[in-house]
């Protein structure tokens with residue numbers, strides 16, 4: 001592996017550029033490099049692993065059972081990459097991916113405060129998932145954070161929230177995190193489960209598959225570990241964070257009764273959804289996945305997007321978990337290598353066969369989880385008008401509802417012009433799904449009919465000075481020489 | 483607001499600021515209107531432009547139309563019941579050196595001779611008063627004090643809503659596939675069946691050449707994708723919109739502190755997919771100009787960049803007025819990256835021409851005949 005520590009060490013053009021060094025990106029990069037292609041793997045984090053295996057090579061958490069045995073599997077993926085000739089650029093932000101006029105791609109990247117444009121023949125986006133926004137009244141108070149953010153602090157710095165901690169929401173990761181934090185010594189006073197009871201009905205037909213899936217054993221273990229030690233409250237139908245300048249408690253409604261639990265930290269989590277900012281900004285088509293209830297890039301069996309040459313592997317193209325992400329990375333890489341003419345279709349197919357078989361097994365049971373842990377309507381489209389939805393521009397649920405109905409605004413892109421929601425630095429990561437949900441609710445249509453934000457590069461901000469100093473791309477230099 | 487009527491006095495093709503404004507002004511004159519838009523009103527150039535409401539530095543052939551429009555911008559809330567985010571802090575053309583300033587003087591003198599007084603030559607002192615942050619090297623420039631800026635999509639949709647409230651039938655998400663003569667009417671065929679009207683307006687923006695070609699009036703329309711970028715909020719340091727003559731730049735700080743940077747650098751338009759691809763090398767040049775002129779901006783984070791799909795004619799002037807070939811056909815397109823300001827006035831003039839056969843606002847030099855008659 002070639003470590004890239006400064007932007008001028010990038011040796012373009014690359015056959016394949018891969019964005020994101022989680023399981024999907026690590027596996028894709030290793031596979032493509034093993035087949036002899038020149039590969040760049042870029043990731044904005046300082047170390048490989050992505051979200052699930054974050055800091056797997058550097059974490060200060062030494063007791064293996066705190067993070068659980070699955071976490072340490074990430075080490076093998078990193079080791080496999082280390083043995084190849086792939087270039088790996090940590091701390092490197094890819095802020096733009098765009099097709100060029102010759103069938104390849106131009107990438108805009110920043111590393112160490114300097115930007116550059118480079119070219120690549122094929123692109124694999126492996127940017128993973130993000131947490132589904134979970135807007136409740138008071139969620140912008142200091143002391144309220146996402147469970148994912150708490151997990152990042154734990155994995156990368158060995159930190160747990162201080163004081164009385166409440167965890168609220170639903171989904172398998174919620175139980176995993178509760179277990180990890182408890183094991184690491186956090187004072188968890190309550191776990192508030194928002195799983196709607198009637199989800200059991202819709203999930204039931206998918207139960208048999210789940211019972212034969214690898215999720216079952218894992219899930220039961222997680223539940224048992226978490227439930228055994230922690231105070232669980234199920235059937236939560238409303239939540240609000242209390243406090244003036246920091247969170248001091250959380251108000252919980254269950255079975256029509258409301259109580260307030262004092263706390264110093266409130267961790268919220270409503271499952272994960274694909275992080276679509278880069279694929280969306282690159283122009284890849286997307287659709288609304290009604291089972292996972294989220295916008296998802298549209299991909300084929302090889303995880304190729306609507307733009308020939310851009311594949312999307314891992315959770316960024318639909319939530320499947322770490323194991324499936326690595327397998328999807330392998331499969332996408334094989335197809336990218338085939339597109340570059342280094343494998344025939346037949347070779348690609350036979351290389352991919354084992355991964356495909358495993359992929360099917362790893363995804364079995366997923367549907368049950370998706371249906372069971374789909375958040376309730378009342379958390380997707382918060383009823384309280386004062387709830388802030390767009391944190392960057394401080395836009396409330398009431399303003400969005402009012403604008404949708406009074407001004408006849410039918411989609412999130414139009415909403416931007418009236419309320420500026422989604423126009424802050426996060427580019428809608430924290431409000432997009434909720435804005436869509438609220439507009440759909442007002443007009444009595446589905447989120448699919450409402451559409452999603454058209455996102456714009458740079459998907460992460462770059463400074464004017466960085467852009468002004470952008471060296472001419474190799475392609476531009478060649479064009480002048482010719 | 484979509485009724486069941488399949489026919490009307492007028493069918494407007496295209497729901498940009500031009501189509502919506504013409505629909506509104508026709509409705510105000512008591513005419514029945516159907517407006518057909520393939521996406522949503524303001525989805526293209528009219529919703530994503532820089533919002534510059536500028537008379538400064540316009541081609542003389544456009545000035546009468548631009549004057550008519552400016553009068554409407556200054557009472558926009560009375561017209562469409564929404565202030566469209568319009569603010570009036572002037573636009574300033576900054577001369578970067580003495581030669582540049584000399585050209586400014588020639589231009590302003592020429593306008594004065596023609597009887598136009600909206601552009602005013604300014605010296606270094608007045609320039610610094612209007613734009614304190616500008617680099618010390620700049621010797622002066624030109625100001626157009628009644629100019630300003632508005633919020634494009636909000637403005638376009640306000641025209642749409644007001645037209646609808648006066649009875650215009652707005653059909654969004656419906657694409658016109660063909661236009662054919664049908665007795666005394668024009669039959670406008672769409673994905674949702676045909677519509678009939680004796681008069682049609684081609685306000686289809688970057689797609690208008692297709693409608694024109696259907697009508698046997700092919701035009702040399704270039705589909706372009708002008709790019710813009712915007713920064714995170716900066717401390718307030720500039721009120722007017724600033725443009726340059728020699729290098730390409732348009733520069734505007736909004737009340738919330740964000741700064742919009744443009745200047746007409748082009749990306750790539752893929753009009754059949756409603757897509758654009760940015761050219762970062764050109765945006766880098768654009769950023770370098772700002773770096774030189776406004777040192778305060780050097781650390782500003784750029785949060786978004788985009789391009790809109792726009793129609794440009796070879797002479798950078800719109801195609802505006804009756805068809806050269808057919809009774810009942812009117813063209814209103816090809817605004818060549820400066821048509822947002824013209825929207826309100828152009829709609830009023832077009833409605834007047836449709837309803838009365840003529841207008842006092844001269845449109846010489848803008849007609850389609852300049853391309854179809856040789």
Ligand SMILES: Cc1cc2nc3c(=O)[nH]c(=O)nc-3n(C[C@H](O)[C@H](O)[C@H](O)COP(=O)(O)OP(=O)(O)OC[C@H]3O[C@@H](n4cnc5c(N)ncnc54)[C@H](O)[C@@H]3O)c2cc1C
Pocket residue numbers: 495496497498499500501518519520521522523524525526527528529530531532533534535536656657658659685686687688689690707708709710744789790791792814815816817818819820821822823824
């Ligand atoms: C980035 C950018 C910055 C700009 N900045 C400024 C500025 O600061 N000041 C200024 O004055 N101007 C500016 N402009 C120019 C201005 O935006 C345009 O000139 C103006 O909006 C054109 O309006 P329009 O209604 O003709 O076109 P559009 O807004 O493009 O509207 C045409 C509509 O027709 C629809 N249509 C096309 N074909 C069909 C069909 N077959 N059936 C149904 N509907 C159809 C399209 O979907 C589209 O919505 C800028 C343009 C861009 C792209």
